[in-house]
Every structure is written in C-alpha cells, then in structure tokens.
Amino acid sequence: MNKFRHHLLIILTLSLTNLFGQTGEKQVSFLEKIDNVVKDTSSQYFYPKLLNKVKKSGDSITKDDMFYLYYGQLGQAGPKRLFFVDPEMTEFLKFSLRGKCKKAIPIGLKILERNPAELTILWRMKICIEKTQQTDKYFLNTRFRLLLDAILSTGNGLTKETAVKITNNEDDLVLKGIMGLLGGEESILDTEDNKSYSVWRKGNDTLYFEDLWIN
Numbered sequence: 001m002n003k004f005r006h007h008l009l010i011i012l013t014l015s016l017t018n019l020f021g022q023t024g025e026k027q028v029s030f031l032e033k034i035d036n037v038v039k040d041t042s043s044q045y046f047y048p049k050l051l052n053k054v055k056k057s058g059d060s061i062t063k064d065d066m067f068y069l070y071y072g073q074l075g076q077a078g079p080k081r082l083f084f085v086d087p088e089m090t091e092f093l094k095f096s097l098r099g100k101c102k103k104a105i106p107i108g109l110k111i112l113e114r115n116p117a118e119l120t121i122l123w124r125m126k127i128c129i130e131k132t133q134q135t136d137k138y139f140l141n142t143r144f145r146l147l148l149d150a151i152l153s154t155g156n157g158l159t160k161e162t163a164v165k166i167t168n169n170e171d172d173l174v175l176k177g178i179m180g181l182l183g184g185e186e187s188i189l190d191t192e193d194n195k196s197y198s199v200w201r202k203g204n205d206t207l208y209f210e211d212l213w214i215n
Helices: 003-011 030-038 047-056 063-075 087-097 101-114 119-132 140-152 171-178
Strands: 164-166 185-192 195-202 205-211
Touching (some): 063 140, 087 101, 101 119, 119 171, 140 171, 164 171
Antiparallel strands (some): 185 195
C-alpha cells in the first residue's frame, strides 16, 4: 500500500455519525439520511438553497455544502445524471480529453450550471482552466477540492465496509487516480446486501466504490 493511501486510511475515514449522529436499532440508509436533510426547508442544506449558494457564492461554500449537494442530487426529481446517456457530457469529455479546452469549457460551464456537483466535470474543468490560464471566476477549483474532501470522507476504499460512495458512473475513474491507483483496472462489479460496488485492482492493491447511482 503506498504512503498516500495509508495516509487516507488514517485521516480521511470519517464516521458518518459525525454528520448524522447516532441511530437507534432501526438503521436508516445513507441516502435516506441525506434526503431527510436536503428536503427539510428549515435546513441550511435544503437542496434549492444549496444550489443557489454554490452557484452564486462560490467563495463561501464549505465541504458540508458540497457533501449534501453531491449526495442529495440522487433524491431529486428527474433522470439520474449518467455520462453514458448524456450527449452533452460525452461531448465535453471528447473535447477535454483531446486538449480542446476552448471548446470544452463552455460546455462544462453549462453542465455545472445545471448540476454544480459533477466531480468529473469539475476535475476536467480545473485542468482546462489551468491550461488556458483563465481566471477561475466561478471558484471551480475550490469547489472541486471541497467536493473531493467530502467524497473521501465517506471511506478509504480499502474494504466494502469502508467503500467510497459515488453518485455517478464516471467518478470512480477520477478517484482511483487521486487515491494512487493509476493504471488499475476494474476487476468486478459486485453486489452485497442490496448495495452495488465497483472494485478496482492494481497488483496487490484494491479499491472499493459503492455505486449509489445504481440503487
């Protein structure tokens, strides 16, 4: 295990009780807890309020804002946001991966206006903004960093029990590189206790991602 992943094991595994508190004998699922918060009109994390804050006040957002925005999106009305069924996202990836950032950036901004918590879009936008030396006037780099911290707070990915929770089919590709598994391959898709997992391996190292978007 490389030093960075060992570091993650020590400091990034955040008990969910820090965010939600202790539960009784009847366990409420991760997404149900999120849903209860983002649909509460009196909560600071009420979803419409969060959307507006992230888009209009990007310099004042927090990790918790991005946490509830990212996971809360799955409980909102409308189709799930999956890259392989969204032509706009496919087009953005095509341009950004080919280094055609001037064409990619306007598409990325349009996607982020619709959903400001798209990890893969934020990652590629960060790269494009740096490459073109544009001013990060929407604080996308800050948003990406806080979202990354929020996602990695759900687990270290070393076991199914501590799998990193993701909401989109492309996000594990971003995270496996950040967590030190570049070159690793998706070995299996697994299901256990009505939970779906993507399992990535490189040599003796393994990373587990819980695919919340499937359930």
